[in-house]
Amino acid sequence: MPAIGKSNIVLDVINNRRSIRKYLDKPVSDEILAQILEAGFRAPFAAQLGSVIYTRSKEKMKEAGIGVYPTAPVHLIFFIDIARMEKIMKKRGHEYRSDDMFTIWLGMQDAVLVIENLTLAAESLGLGSVLYGMAPARADKIAITFNVPKRVFPVVGMSLGYPDPTEETEIRPRFPLEMSAFEDEYRHHTDEDIEICMKKMDEGYIAQGYYIKSRIKVPLGDKEDTIGFDKYSWSEHISRKFRNPDRRGDSLLEILRRHGFDLK
Numbered sequence: 001m002p003a004i005g006k007s008n009i010v011l012d013v014i015n016n017r018r019s020i021r022k023y024l025d026k027p028v029s030d031e032i033l034a035q036i037l038e039a040g041f042r043a044p045f046a047a048q049l050g051s052v053i054y055t056r057s058k059e060k061m062k063e064a065g066i067g068v069y070p071t072a073p074v075h076l077i078f079f080i081d082i083a084r085m086e087k088i089m090k091k092r093g094h095e096y097r098s099d100d101m102f103t104i105w106l107g108m109q110d111a112v113l114v115i116e117n118l119t120l121a122a123e124s125l126g127l128g129s130v131l132y133g134m135a136p137a138r139a140d141k142i143a144i145t146f147n148v149p150k151r152v153f154p155v156v157g158m159s160l161g162y163p164d165p166t167e168e169t170e171i172r173p174r175f176p177l178e179m180s181a182f183e184d185e186y187r188h189h190t191d192e193d194i195e196i197c198m199k200k201m202d203e204g205y206i207a208q209g210y211y212i213k214s215r216i217k218v219p220l221g222d223k224e225d226t227i228g229f230d231k232y233s234w235s236e237h238i239s240r241k242f243r244n245p246d247r248r249g250d251s252l253l254e255i256l257r258r259h260g261f262d263l264k
């Protein structure tokens, strides 16, 4: 499917967004933050099952077990929030009885739409952001640090601020569109398709020197690592993440149960 090639402000913001890991020492005003948060919650919703806690305290994020990029001025944690809905139901004289994976999924759907809306709103105002995926694994510490009740569960963390222009940031590659967007039926990827996907990502990341510069590597643990940073690629990195599920600690199901979800 060829791109039409039109551009407008919204598409420019979307197409130029990249994760920001170094920020200027410039505070984000309450007004700007409120505007960004407001735009986040303008996202479509299934049942408004998303919430966010924001803080300017790196110490609190540390206490919550989330290592943030040191120059970032504002941090957020997004939640699936069932507790508020339970209270609304109670007022209506109803009991919450759909404590199952579907409700959590609905909460996840609501929360991620807020996250992306907020990301783009921030971007449009000249701010940048980066996400922290380990938040669900840190749910216990997050709950204590931020006084979070049962059945409110972290989806992802984020830092927000004005990008430091001295940081080299590149637009990271994506799979070719036809490998992710299919008309009418699923594309069962052939070996050749998979090689095309890997080539696009790996050559892109290697050309940008991403792993050489960041020195990020997932340790293999059980076997010798023969790949140097010059050959370490996106597909190797992502493959290593998915072969080591134990590195996250308890299973998500166990953590969810500790936070009030009585999942079968």
Ligand SMILES: Cc1cc2nc3c(=O)[nH]c(=O)nc-3n(C[C@H](O)[C@H](O)[C@H](O)COP(=O)(O)O)c2cc1C
Pocket: 017, 018, 019, 020, 021, 130, 131, 132, 133, 134, 156, 170, 171, 172
């Ligand atoms: C759910 C999720 C979790 C992420 N977690 C982290 C993280 O812990 N640390 C980090 O530096 N970047 C994290 N990222 C950012 C990704 O690395 C980044 O979005 C991806 O490499 C694509 O780059 P781009 O955002 O610049 O296009 C995360 C992104 C998502 C969507």
